[in-house]
Amino acid sequence: MRFKGSQGENADAQRNAIAISDLQIKVAELQRGRAKLADEIREKVAISLVKFDEGRTDFQTAQIVSMRAVDQFKVFELRYTRGNSDTETYLSRQNQLDNQKAQTYQAWAKMRRSLFELKLLVLSVKEAEI
16 A cells, blocks of 8 residues: 555656646746847837937928028018019929928927837837827
């Protein structure tokens, strides 16, 4: 009887050892998966930061160019009201100014999208809402 009882205990110990080993393997796999995910998130954040910085720079540049275009248009408009230009040229210059303003808005929208993407990566969805 003792032989039979010791065999049962040995089998239970082996099953427990195998179960522990399986759990250790699963924990290691989870840790590797977590590390891989963290690396992927870091990479996405870095890429998103670069995109945001590019968008910020483009927007700042567009703002400066747009402000200068507004000033130039004011000077031209003054000349036009004094009769130094024709309506067709005036409307053409106004169209150019509107296009510059549209480019500035597009740069601003691109920067905001990049910021939102960055916030989504590092914050919760609710916190990232703009």
